[in-house]
Structures are given as structure tokens and as C-alpha cells.
Amino acid sequence: MSDNAKKDDPLFDRIYGHGSVIKSLRQEVHGSRLAPGYLFSGPEGVGKSQIADALIQTLFCVDPIKDSHGIKGCGQCRACRNMVDDNHPDLTRLGVEKGKTRISVEQIRQLSFTLSLTAMEAAWKVAVIDDAALMTDAAANALLKTLEEPPKGTVIFLITANPGMMLPTIRSRCRKERFTTLSDAILSKILTEQTDNDHAVIQEAVALGQGRASVALAFCDSKLIDLKNRFENDMNTLSIGRIGHLCDTAAFWGKADNWPLARQLTKTWFQQTIRANMMEEKEFFNHTVLMDAAVWVEDLLKRAAVFHIPPRLVLEGVFLHIARLVGQ
Numbered sequence: 616m617s618d619n620a621k622k623d624d625p626l627f628d629r630i631y632g633h634g635s636v637i638k639s640l641r642q643e644v645h646g647s648r649l650a651p652g653y654l655f656s657g658p659e660g661v662g663k664s665q666i667a668d669a670l671i672q673t674l675f676c677v678d679p680i681k682d683s684h685g686i687k688g689c690g691q692c693r694a695c696r697n698m699v700d701d702n703h704p705d706l707t708r709l710g711v712e713k714g715k716t717r718i719s720v721e722q723i724r725q726l727s728f729t730l731s732l733t734a735m736e737a738a739w740k741v742a743v744i745d746d747a748a749l750m751t752d753a754a755a756n757a758l759l760k761t762l763e764e765p766p767k768g769t770v771i772f773l774i775t776a777n778p779g780m781m782l783p784t785i786r787s788r789c790r791k792e793r794f795t796t797l798s799d800a801i802l803s804k805i806l807t808e809q810t811d812n813d814h815a816v817i818q819e820a821v822a823l824g825q826g827r828a829s830v831a832l833a834f835c836d837s838k839l840i841d842l843k844n845r846f847e848n849d850m851n852t853l854s855i856g857r858i859g860h861l862c863d864t865a866a867f868w869g870k871a872d873n874w875p876l877a878r879q880l881t882k883t884w885f886q887q888t889i890r891a892n893m894m895e896e897k898e899f900f901n902h903t904v905l906m907d908a909a910v911w912v913e914d915l916l917k918r919a920a921v922f923h924i925p926p927r928l929v930l931e932g933v934f935l936h937i938a939r940l941v942g943q
């Protein structure tokens with residue numbers, strides 16, 4: 616199938632998994648039973664935004680397709696195409712602006728004003744707020760007013776991986792849909808359709824993706840297997856007695872291109888090592904020391920993301936822990 620043909624397909628046809636959630640959402644659109652606010656939560660990269668987009672395309676479409684699951688945008692009409700090109704006048708997207716860390720009250724006030732105006736082309740005015748948990752308290756309170764008294768024909772989709780960080784009053788005003796990670800079979804199907812990698816690369820990317828399509832796609836590269844082998848080899852040769860080599864290894868894996876993969880491979884290395892250590896009759900590593908190291912590393916990886924610690928420094932810490940384990 617050519618890229619153009621794919622572009623004109625209904626957005627719902629490009630989504631895999633989440634069958635029962637999608638079915639109920641499509642029926643809500645069909646019956647015009649939409650809520651003014653939807654809270655889509657779940658892990659990063661499982662398709663929350665794509666599903667919101669597919670619903671919005673359906674709302675905007677001038678000639679939606681009916682089937683047994685409800686309706687879906689045709690993909691062909693001007694409204695559907697404008698939606699795909701991110702060029703529809705009745706859709707507003709907002710999230711954390713470049714260089715900022717939160718969604719500001721000014722952004723939400725501007726959104727509320729836009730939603731108060733009459734729709735230009737569609738019967739609906741729609742907004743998507745990405746990373747919605749990153750609204751400031753003032754922004755969240757401003758949005759609450761709009762959710763309490765929504766202008767007629769308004770739908771707001773709030774997307775987040777951290778619903779627990781949001782104001783309970785916002786959560787209670789929204790219809791909530793929780794999305795889970797995708798199965799390996801679905802990930803494999805997505806990667807097979809969207810990339811031209813061979814089976815071995817796809818299987819490795821699926822394993823690293825851990826149910827998240829965007830993560831698996833990011834790792835789907837023909838160099839993946841070479842890099843994964845190199846990482847495993849590097850882990851086996853880490854040594855406290857060769858600090859220079861350890862620092863060089865950290866510098867290589869801390870490069871911007873390698874860091875996301877190194878972070879995931881580190882987590883995978885601990886998972887596999889813990890599993891193998893428990894399966895063996897004789898423990899290869901002291902189990903308590905191994906578990907302590909795994910917890911320490913998991914915590915470091917989280918803190919590194921929050922406090923923007925340079926990846927090379929993070930990996931030096933991680934590799935020192937692994938070297939101590941291997942050297943026992």
C-alpha cells in the first residue's frame with residue numbers, strides 16, 4: 616500500500632488494540648452522547664493521542680462510515696484530510712510549550728476563549744491537551760470552569776500518563792478511559808506494517824518496547840541487534856579494576872543517539888539477570904545485593920529524567936554497580 620493510500624485511510628483503521636474501549640467511544644460518537652471532557656490515561660506510547668485523533672476525525676467528517684462498531688471518519692473528505700494535516704480550524708492542540716515545564720494559565724484562558732467562539736466548519740469545537748497533568752494549579756482551575764460550563768458542542772480530550780497528579784475536581788468532571796500496554800502480537804503487527812525491518816529486528820524492538828508502540832518504533836532500526844549485542848558484551852566486561860574502560864563505555868552509551876536504548880537495555884539487563892538468578896540452582900549473584908542494585912538503578916534512572924542528570928554520569932553510576940556485582 617502506498618503512503619498516499621495510507622494517508623487517506625480512516626484514522627481508526629490505523630489503530631490496533633484497545634478494542635472494547637474504542638468500541639464504546641465510537642458508539643458514543645454515533646449516538647452523539649459525547650461528554651464535554653475525556654481523560655485518556657495510560658502508559659506513554661500505547662495510542663491514547665491517536666485514538667483521540669481518530670474520534671475527532673469522526674466528529675469532523677462530513678460523510679462518516681457506519682459499521683457494526685459505530686461510525687468512523689471517512690479519511691477522504693476535506694475535513695478528514697485537514698484533520699490528518701493538523702490544519703482544521705475547529706481543533707486546538709496544546710501542551711507544554713518549548714522551553715517551559717508546565718502548561719500555563721494563559722494557555723488555558725486562550726483555549727477557553729477559542730472554545731467560546733462559534734465553530735467555523737464542523738458542528739464541534741474540539742481541544743486536545745497533551746501531558747495534561749503538567750497544567751499549573753491556576754491553569755487547572757481555569758480549565759475546571761470551562762468543564763463545569765462547557766460552551767455547546769465542545770469536547771476536550773485530556774491526555775496523560777499520570778492521572779493521579781491531576782486535580783480530583785478535573786478528573787471527576789471528565790469521562791475516564793484508561794489504556795493499557797499493547798500485547799507483543801499487536802506491537803509486532805504495528806512494526807511489521809510501519810517499518811521495513813526484518814523479523815529479527817522487529818522481535819528485538821517488540822521485546823524492548825514492553826507494550827508501548829512508540830518506544831518499540833523508536834528502537835526499530837537495523838543497527839539494533841548489533842547495539843544490543845555490544846551492550847551485553849560491555850556489561851560482561853565491566854570491571855572495577857578498569858575504570859578508564861568503564862568511563863569510555865559510559866561515554867559511548869551516554870551519547871544522545873544511544874541513551875534511550877541504553878536506558879531500556881539497562882532495565883532489561885536487570886530484569887533478565889534477576890530472573891536468571893532466581894531460576895538457577897546456585898545463585899550466580901548474591902540475590903539481596905542484586906535486588907538492592909536493581910532498585911538503586913531504577914531510582915537513579917527516574918531521578919536522572921527529573922533532574923536532567925547527564926546520561927554519561929548516570930551510566931557511570933549504573934556501570935559501577937554492575938561492575939561490583941560482576942566482580943563479586
Ligand SMILES: [Zn+2]
Nearest residue numbers: 676689692695
Ligand atoms: Zn471524512
